[in-house]
Amino acid sequence: MRVFKLMGVDTVFLTNAAGGLNQDYKVGDVMILKDHINMPGFAGTNPLAGPNDERFGVRFPPMSDAYDRELRRLARAAAxxxxxxxxxxxxxxxxLGGPAFETIAECRMLQQLGADAVGMSTVHEVLVARHSGLRCFALSLITNRAVMDYESRETANHEEVLETGRRRAQQLQELVSTMVARMESHNNNNNKTC
Ligand SMILES: O=P(O)(O)O[C@H]1O[C@H](CO)[C@@H](O)[C@H]1O
Ligand SMILES: Nc1nc2[nH]cnc2c(=O)[nH]1
Known part of the structure; x- marks a missing residue:
């Protein structure tokens, strides 16, 4: 993220595969991130820990505005x-830290905490990107449903994650490229009126 910042990038799009905790979510759903829970952060694991590099950002950056409101609106319209x-x-x-998938008790706890999806990535990148002032937009592909029921015989597995990814790949590409095209056209129009 810091290399991107130094290269002059101002906006980053992130994607991930995630397990669905929200009982309304189905495999293949695409979730715009409106917020995150940084579980490793609760235990002090945060990429911003250690001496702050003031060339990039402040010691105590806010995270209540991590996922850009305007880009989320643009995604909903494009979709x-x-x-x-x-x-x-x-x-x-x-x-979560991974690499193990969650236990049933962990999934139930995360759902009660207000999480809709669970994964092992993205948040670290967003923390560093926001610290550097980059605008962030992120999507989760719900590749599997988190196992929440002790009667269930299902288990999370990486093959299902990859297979769901393959099934939605083209539509995800279409969504992201439509958003980028609209951002470019918006920027060009603004430059003309300046
Ligand atoms: O978050 P990404 O890398 O998209 O992938 C998620 O899916 C993989 C597990 O199937 C893990 O890598 C997890 O982080
Ligand atoms: N932690 C976690 N990561 C995932 N990535 C894809 N599915 C899952 C999941 O169910 N749990």
């Missing part, structure tokens, strides 16, 4: 125009 409303969601992503 509606592409006919993706049926599988578009907006919710809270919780990061």
């Amino acid at each position: 509606a125009d592409l006919g993706y409303d049926d599988f578009l969601r907006e919710g809270v992503y919780c990061v």
Whole structure:
């Protein structure tokens, strides 16, 4: 993220595969991140720990505005125009350290804490990006449903994650490229009026 910042990048798009905790979510849904829970951060694991590099940002950066409101609005509009409303969601992503998938008790706890999806990435990058003042937009593909029921015979597995990723890849590409095209056209129009 810091190299991007030094290269003059101002906005980053992040994507991940995640397990669905929200009982309304289905495998194949695409969730716009509106917020996150940084579980490793509760135990002091944060990429911003250690001496602050003032060239990039302040010691105590806010995170209540981590996921850009305007880009989320743009994503909802682009998804509606592409006919993706049926599988578009907006919710809270919780990061855990991995690499093991969650226990049933952990999934139940995360759901009660307000998380809609659980994964192992993205939040570290967002913390560093926001510290540097980059605008962030992130999407989770719900690749599997978190196992929440002691009667269930299902288990999370990486093959299902990869398979769901392959199934939605083209639509995710379409969503991101439509957003980027609209951002470019917006920027060009603004430059003309300046
Ligand atoms: O977060 P990404 O890398 O998209 O992938 C998620 O899916 C993988 C597990 O199947 C883990 O790598 C987890 O972090
Ligand atoms: N932690 C976690 N990461 C995932 N990545 C894809 N699915 C999952 C999941 O169920 N849990």
